[in-house]
Amino acid sequence: MRQLTEQETKTLFEKLANYTGSSLKNLIAPLDDSPDADRYVFRLNRDRVYYVLLSVANLATSISRDNLGSLGICLEIFASPGKFSKTGKFRLHITALPILAEHARYKLWIKPNGEMPFLYGGNVVKAHVGRWSDDCPSHQGIVVYNMSDTPLGFGVTARSTAEARRLDPTGIVCFRQADCGEYLRDEDTLFAS
Amino acid sequence: MAPSRTRTIKNKHATNKSGISSSKSSKGGPSDGIVKSKRKGPVLSKQVKGKNIPDLLKKKKKKVYTEKELGIPELNMITPVGVTKPKGKKKGKVFVDDKESMTTILAMVQADKEGEIESKMIKARQMEEIREARRIEAEKKEEEKKAKLDETKESLRRKRKRTKHSSENDDGDGIKEVASAGTKATKAKKKRVSFA
Numbered sequence: 001m002r003q004l005t006e007q008e009t010k011t012l013f014e015k016l017a018n019y020t021g022s023s024l025k026n027l028i029a030p031l032d033d034s035p036d037a038d039r040y041v042f043r044l045n046r047d048r049v050y051y052v053l054l055s056v057a058n059l060a061t062s063i064s065r066d067n068l069g070s071l072g073i074c075l076e077i078f079a080s081p082g083k084f085s086k087t088g089k090f091r092l093h094i095t096a097l098p099i100l101a102e103h104a105r106y107k108l109w110i111k112p113n114g115e116m117p118f119l120y121g122g123n124v125v126k127a128h129v130g131r132w133s134d135d136c137p138s139h140q141g142i143v144v145y146n147m148s149d150t151p152l153g154f155g156v157t158a159r160s161t162a163e164a165r166r167l168d169p170t171g172i173v174c175f176r177q178a179d180c181g182e183y184l185r186d187e188d189t190l191f192a193s
Numbered sequence: 194m195a196p197s198r199t200r201t202i203k204n205k206h207a208t209n210k211s212g213i214s215s216s217k218s219s220k221g222g223p224s225d226g227i228v229k230s231k232r233k234g235p236v237l238s239k240q241v242k243g244k245n246i247p248d249l250l251k252k253k254k255k256k257v258y259t260e261k262e263l264g265i266p267e268l269n270m271i272t273p274v275g276v277t278k279p280k281g282k283k284k285g286k287v288f289v290d291d292k293e294s295m296t297t298i299l300a301m302v303q304a305d306k307e308g309e310i311e312s313k314m315i316k317a318r319q320m321e322e323i324r325e326a327r328r329i330e331a332e333k334k335e336e337e338k339k340a341k342l343d344e345t346k347e348s349l350r351r352k353r354k355r356t357k358h359s360s361e362n363d364d365g366d367g368i369k370e371v372a373s374a375g376t377k378a379t380k381a382k383k384k385r386v387s388f389a
Contacts (some may be wrong), residue, residue, distance in 0.1 A: 028292065030292065162317065
């Protein structure tokens with residue numbers, strides 16, 4: 001387990017900033033005003049980056065890398081383990097959804113008839129969209145909710161809001177990147193690669 | 194007994210390679226190995242010394258490069274590979290964990306993203322405006338075309354009326370003829386429609 005380098009931190013923030021607004025800075029803000037206040041940090045163990053309390057991360061140093069299954073919230077997984085600094089290819093993990101949902105900039109609400117298709121790994125079609133944040137550009141990270149405001153996953157917009165209005169009902173509005181169905185579908189590899 | 198035998202075997206191989214003349218001397222050697230080592234030691238040192246002195250003299254004479262300039266370690270010691278630090282390379286990963294540097298990186302990234310999104314939005318708006326303008330233009334053109342068509346239709350109708358009223362005897366134009374020819378008027382109409 002180690003800390004992130006400058007480049008790694010930058011790429012991580014860039015990925016997160018795709019989905020979140022300016023409130024992202026609260027992510028690393030100290031919990032209170034005292035000088036030695038606890039705060040959240042990022043830690044890399046094997047091929048995963050975790051968002052974890054500094055005090056917990058310090059405690060976790062007593063466990064060897066191989067024996068450490070998971071700690072804190074897993075934010076991302078690298079596509080090619082061990083080559084992060086070279087390729088920088090990684091994807092945000094579904095377990096990062098609570099953090100993204102909390103700070104989301106653009107949101108998409110889907111109707112009850114669109115929930116299951118999305119949770120089975122499908123993209124969001126226009127017919128299933130209940131509501132949509134205004135003025136959303138295309139190819140922008142977006143968090144997907146159901147109509148009762150429960151976050152279901154996240155994706156990338158296929159069209160801007162204005163363009164989507166002219167789209168036919170079967171046209172894809174949002175490309176899925178992660179959804180809560182992964183908790184069942186990828187149960188084996190979710191917490192251990 | 195065993196070690197002495199092996200020694201002799203090894204020496205035999207060596208003698209075969211080196212030659213017959215030296216084999217005799219080599220056979221004598223292993224029987225008293227201490228003597229051999231004593232002989233080798235001083236010879237080597239003498240040779241090194243013999244080489245070093247003229248080399249040093251040459252260096253002193255030339256005085257072109259100093260040892261520091263050549264990058265040779267001052268003491269001629271063997272250094273393990275892992276201990277030597279490569280020149281001009283960073284020593285390791287630079288970690289970022291303090292709050293200040295993290296917030297600065299975050300601020301930079303966010304500013305970049307904001308700008309990116311804003312430029313995307315501006316671009317999208319501009320594209321939307323252009324599309325709207327094009328649509329309006331196309332609509333105008335359609336209307337103009339329609340108006341022109343209506344005009345020509347009207348003018349043709351008027352012409353026909355005129356011909357009906359004015360000249361029944363005119364034989365100049367084929368159309369007029371057809372128009373005036375009662376039963377054949379329907380054919381003329383068809384032609385006109387297809388032309389329009």
